[in-house]
Amino acid sequence: MKVEQKCKILSKKHLNPYAVQMELAVGDMVRSSLTGPGQFVHIKCGESRLLRRPISVCDWHGSNEGDTLTIVFEVRGEGTEWLARRPEGHSVDVLGLLGRGFQVEDQGAYLLVGGGIGVPPLLGCAGACGGASTAILGFRSKERALLLEEFSKDCLDYKVATDDGSLGYHGTVDELVRRELEEGQHYRGILACGPRPMLKSVVKAAAAFGVPCQVSMEERMACGVGACLGCAVRMKDGTMRHVCKDGPVFDGEEVDWDV
Secondary structure, three states, rough: OOOEEEEEEEEEEEEOOEEEEEEEOOOOHHHHOOOOOEEEEEEEEOOOOOOEEEEEEEEEEEOOOOOEEEEEEEOHHHHHHHHHHOOOOOOOEEEEEEEOOOOOOOOOOOOEEEHHHHHOOOOOOOHHOOOEEEEEEEEOOHHHHOOOHHHHHHHHHHEEOOOOOOOEEEHHHHHHHHHHHHHHOOOOEEEEEHHHHHHHHHHHHHHHHOOEEEOOOOOOOOOOOOOOOOOOOOOOOOEEOOOOOEEEEEEEEEEEEOO
8 A cells, every 4th residue: 555644754864975864754654565675665855846756765664663764865956955955853755665676585595786876775685585695786986885884784795896996896796797697606586776787787697697687677757656657668578667666676588678
């Protein structure tokens, strides 16, 4: 069930110069709407802005005393800048939980692949997998890295790649994915979230090694509930599916990456 409510900001901190983490009190939203990691919430960012901002859920806790959600977002425009300025104790208008998330098995060994602001929702996957997974995380540079300590706690192992070589491997995450799979590691699947070019490369690598791959897609979104049909993604069979209601997570093999 989709819930719209005013949610109090319990805590807020900057993870780096660009990214903000917030913990929100969300009533019974987790208990009533959570289906798995990779879902998102749609947040109203100021009275003067008509469109909400979709933000993936990083972590969650359900309790009879009240549920909480943790979100992480980058400041990219007026809406997210407004949200980043909200102080602890203030409330924001939240619609959620929305979308279809990752399908994971408890205690499953998955390869988690994230790029940039696509990294936070994979932390929820790490927890849902019971700490049995390995993460490969990519950032532009060391100063944009985030949540590394959390992944070190929730994964068997994690590796970092940066575009400029300032932290970890100097290169792209798909290069590390191929190395990992070439070493004969056995994973139930790959769960990936990040920029479209990265996802395309990861899906190609997964197919080469016969590993199932789920991808979380990003598209500009208006309503968030499937009414406006604006966030369309073309599938290989020629059909159009929508990130807000059919996704954001899709089978990587079903997406048409050449459009």
